[in-house]
Amino acid sequence: MKTTLIRGGTVVLGQSVAPRDILIHGETIAAVGELGQVRADKTVDAGGLLVLPGGVDTHVHFNDEFMNTVSVHDYYTGTRAAAFGGATSVIDFSNQAPGATLMSTIENKHAEAQGRALIDWGVHPTITQHGNGGDLERSIAQIPAVVAAGSPTVKVYMTYRNEGLLMEEPELRRILAGLRDAGGMMMVHAEDNDLAEASIARYVESGRTAAIHHAESKPIEVENRAIETCLRVAQEVGGRLFIVHMTTAEGPELVGRARAAGVDVIAETCTHYLVFTDDMLRRADGIKWVCSPPLRDARAQDALWRCLADGRLAMVTSDDAAYAWEAKLYGQDRFDLVPNGIPGIEPRFQLLYSEGVATGRISLPRFVELVSTTPARLFGMTQKGALYPGMDADIVLLDPTVKWTMNGQTLHMATDWSAYEGIEITGKIQRVYSRGERIIDGDACVAEKGRGRYLHRRLEL
Numbered sequence: 355m356k357t358t359l360i361r362g363g364t365v366v367l368g369q370s371v372a373p374r375d376i377l378i379h380g381e382t383i384a385a386v387g388e389l390g391q392v393r394a395d396k397t398v399d400a401g402g403l404l405v406l407p408g409g410v411d412t413h414v415h416f417n418d419e420f421m422n423t424v425s426v427h428d429y430y431t432g433t434r435a436a437a438f439g440g441a442t443s444v445i446d447f448s449n450q451a452p453g454a455t456l457m458s459t460i461e462n463k464h465a466e467a468q469g470r471a472l473i474d475w476g477v478h479p480t481i482t483q484h485g486n487g488g489d490l491e492r493s494i495a496q497i498p499a500v501v502a503a504g505s506p507t508v509k510v511y512m513t514y515r516n517e518g519l520l521m522e523e524p525e526l527r528r529i530l531a532g533l534r535d536a537g538g539m540m541m542v543h544a545e546d547n548d549l550a551e552a553s554i555a556r557y558v559e560s561g562r563t564a565a566i567h568h569a570e571s572k573p574i575e576v577e578n579r580a581i582e583t584c585l586r587v588a589q590e591v592g593g594r595l596f597i598v599h600m601t602t603a604e605g606p607e608l609v610g611r612a613r614a615a616g617v618d619v620i621a622e623t624c625t626h627y628l629v630f631t632d633d634m635l636r637r638a639d640g641i642k643w644v645c646s647p648p649l650r651d652a653r654a655q656d657a658l659w660r661c662l663a664d665g666r667l668a669m670v671t672s673d674d675a676a677y678a679w680e681a682k683l684y685g686q687d688r689f690d691l692v693p694n695g696i697p698g699i700e701p702r703f704q705l706l707y708s709e710g711v712a713t714g715r716i717s718l719p720r721f722v723e724l725v726s727t728t729p730a731r732l733f734g735m736t737q738k739g740a741l742y743p744g745m746d747a748d749i750v751l752l753d754p755t756v757k758w759t760m761n762g763q764t765l766h767m768a769t770d771w772s773a774y775e776g777i778e779i780t781g782k783i784q785r786v787y788s789r790g791e792r793i794i795d796g797d798a799c800v801a802e803k804g805r806g807r808y809l810h811r812r813l814e815l
């Protein structure tokens with residue numbers, strides 16, 4: 355088996371940051387430490403570079419049919435952009451099609467990834483209103499099968515009735531009970547449908563249809579009420595709850611109180627909430643930043659950063675939902691017709707490093723936890739998320755001294771526009787390894803199409 359020695363970099367191992375060498379043997383890490391005498395087939399000088407575990411992005415939407423369009427990231431373009439951005443594992447949401455079983459959500463993604471995925475990938479099956487012909491009990495009965503198939507994290511939406519996604523409180527209860535009994539976890543998009551629907555209708559009827567009205571029509575109460583609802587469900591049912599893309603200052607407080615009361619709940623936020631505020635929606639091109647939940651004000655953003663630093667928020671994902679500009683324009687004059695989402699699979703790692711570590715808001719070990727270690731652990735990827743011997747050699751070499759400008763030209767995502775324009779970044783990825791194989795080298799992606807493998811996941815007990 356081929357060996358590679360990464361020599362002289364600054365390696366993050368848990369809370370320790372120190373100069374270390376890493377020996378890769380085939381696909382895994384064989385040794386970490388001072389390996390002065392060791393010889394390898396290939397030696398890489400990592401002097402001056404940070405050596406970090408590959409990013410784990412558990413929130414992406416590839417080939418996602420939504421709001422009259424389909425996301426432009428597929429398993430080739432999406433994983434390629436992910437790799438450029440330092441991610442070596444992604445987990446993709448897969449909505450149950452009308453009439454389809456829950457298992458089909460995984461089977462469909464195998465077909466999409468076949469011959470295309472560049473990095474390792476997993477699936478979150480998403481229960482919809484129309485799955486199994488609208489027979490929710492049948493979908494719930496299929497939960498043990500998707501857990502056994504290595505996709506134990508099932509998503510539900512508390513809104514988007516018109517998209518066929520809405521699950522109401524009694525349904526959440528039944529789904530969570532099914533997941534609890536099968537050893538799974540329920541992931542929740544928390545926005546209160548009753549409040550949101552009524553409010554959006556009022557805005558549209560009164561002609562308040564600009565991009566900023568998207569955010570105004572779904573104020574923090576819409577999210578906070580849904581968070582309260584799903585926490586109540588988890589309190590009563592038990593089981594494991596994960597709240598995706600939290601944006602409010604109150605959300606982490608509610609989660610903290612529920613945890614203190616014994617609820618097994620964890621929450622994440624996403625890159626864009628940490629770097630953009632609702633001011634972006636006031637721009638002429640504000641539809642670029644229409645996503646749900648909406649961008650919030652600077653006060654909420656400050657709170658999110660504090661919660662990331664002190665642990666009340668566990669991790670940061672991209673919520674990559676990349677729609678073409680043509681599709682975003684459906685809602686140029688009607689915010690409710692803009693496909694909700696921001697292409698962000700590539701910026702996450704380097705933005706969080708630059709805005710978090712380089713500015714001193716979070717420590718380097720905390721950064722690694724947020725983008726890699728914690729998502730790997732919470733989502734059942736035992737081989738990922740850290741650089742200990744025996745784990746997959748998924749490694750990012752980052753030069754902390756390089757300054758560059760993030761924009762559509764310097765990124766590699768498949769969209770014909772970018773929300774990340776002109777952001778000054780400190781720190782640049784130089785190389786990425788996935789299971790011991792070099793996949794990104796400077797500006798080149800050298801990964802072979804289809805090399806990515808299905809992540810068969812199992813949650814910790």
Ligand SMILES: [Zn+2]
Pocket residue numbers: 413415673674675
């Ligand atoms: Zn999402």
